[in-house]
Amino acid sequence: MKNSRNDSQEESIIPPVLPTYARMDIAIDHGKGVYAYDQDGREYLDFGCGIGVNNLGFCHPELVRAITEQATKVWHTSNIYRIPGQERLAKRLVDNTFADTVFFTNSGAEAVECAMKMARKYHYENESPERYRIITFEGCFHGRTLATIAASGQEKLTHGFGPMMDGFDQVPFHRDMTRVEEAITHETAAIMIEPVMGEGGIKPVSSDNMRILRELCDKHGILLIFDEIQCGMGRTERLFAYQHSPVSPDILCAAKGIGGGFPLGACLATERVGRAMTTGSHGSTYGGNPMAMAVGNRVLDIMLADGFFDQVEKMSYDLRKGLLTLRGKFPDVIELVRGVGLMLGLKVTVDPPVFVAKALQHGLLVVRAADNMIRLLPPLIIEKKHIDEAIGKLEKICAEIEKELPKNLPDSE
Numbered sequence: 001m002k003n004s005r006n007d008s009q010e011e012s013i014i015p016p017v018l019p020t021y022a023r024m025d026i027a028i029d030h031g032k033g034v035y036a037y038d039q040d041g042r043e044y045l046d047f048g049c050g051i052g053v054n055n056l057g058f059c060h061p062e063l064v065r066a067i068t069e070q071a072t073k074v075w076h077t078s079n080i081y082r083i084p085g086q087e088r089l090a091k092r093l094v095d096n097t098f099a100d101t102v103f104f105t106n107s108g109a110e111a112v113e114c115a116m117k118m119a120r121k122y123h124y125e126n127e128s129p130e131r132y133r134i135i136t137f138e139g140c141f142h143g144r145t146l147a148t149i150a151a152s153g154q155e156k157l158t159h160g161f162g163p164m165m166d167g168f169d170q171v172p173f174h175r176d177m178t179r180v181e182e183a184i185t186h187e188t189a190a191i192m193i194e195p196v197m198g199e200g201g202i203k204p205v206s207s208d209n210m211r212i213l214r215e216l217c218d219k220h221g222i223l224l225i226f227d228e229i230q231c232g233m234g235r236t237e238r239l240f241a242y243q244h245s246p247v248s249p250d251i252l253c254a255a256k257g258i259g260g261g262f263p264l265g266a267c268l269a270t271e272r273v274g275r276a277m278t279t280g281s282h283g284s285t286y287g288g289n290p291m292a293m294a295v296g297n298r299v300l301d302i303m304l305a306d307g308f309f310d311q312v313e314k315m316s317y318d319l320r321k322g323l324l325t326l327r328g329k330f331p332d333v334i335e336l337v338r339g340v341g342l343m344l345g346l347k348v349t350v351d352p353p354v355f356v357a358k359a360l361q362h363g364l365l366v367v368r369a370a371d372n373m374i375r376l377l378p379p380l381i382i383e384k385k386h387i388d389e390a391i392g393k394l395e396k397i398c399a400e401i402e403k404e405l406p407k408n409l410p411d412s413e
């Protein structure tokens, strides 16, 4: 008998899967395109994408082909050998972004860890070892490792895991980012921000503010890190969200959509910064493995094809229009519509889990976020008919919620 088990009546048995998630009672058995099917064959229109991951929908035939072909060749070698798929994907990311070099990881948090190590090492190698602190923003989310929860500083993530790693200074998500300068000291190594905050409630940083942050970094000799794990890989009608603005970062973290559902992350950097990461300074057993590289390269083939982002832009326009119409019809349910591209959010007046559960009943998958937001992160391959279907479902959901809202009866005389 295992230590943790006993046969007494009042035993509380922990489930075999560590219960760190408040899971919904639905198990997706398979998916095709923009639709998911549960174990009973019920169909769901997927406007959540496994939280911004399945950007090309379920089982995209090109991705299935890429991974199947690779599966019959080689799955894993090691980073002690050359990995041709890695060289190719890195070169293509370099060719299509600000970056000169890429480190591959298996997840978003690892990409952020790499970025933070890089920032410290850059200053260390440039004779400023006192520069180790990173400025982050209230409400941000960078992952669940000890360093990334310290970076986010949110009590709901850090509770019980203290003492927190030192080296992070939190500032409000300012409307005017010039105020970030107040937090910069001689110990500051970098500013890290999500160009569109995801978990924090779909909050885009304006082009002006991106420029201000870049100027502050240049003025003080510190690095600018963009966490594009959720908002990157086509979500905002560009490969990366920063490409809407005139500025570029020194380091960028990608994950989620970059692997189309296969675990993959990446930390992109300029040559100036990347040079600090010398042989032996960082590593990963699986990062950049041949399977992930096969899918990653095929994801890029699809996204970089002519017209892909134009189509995302068109769909974004239609979806936003539909959502604004709904907002007009149900002002007591939807407070506002916010976001960029196909990363849109509805700020609702009810508890978000109530909305998400109702959506599930109507066969629509959506995801909650902070600030009472419902995130709509549909696959980038959606068509107009899917948008119409989603709006139709949302209309029914809003109508039901509206009926259930407590009535504001006129005051009696």
Ligand SMILES: Cc1ncc(COP(=O)(O)O)c(C=O)c1O
Binding pocket: 051, 107, 108, 109, 110, 112, 141, 142, 143, 144, 194, 198, 199, 227, 228, 229, 230, 231, 255, 256
């Ligand atoms: C902006 C951002 N950064 C980092 C992460 C962490 O990524 P992962 O869960 O793959 O470690 C997430 C995940 O939601 C994210 O949205």
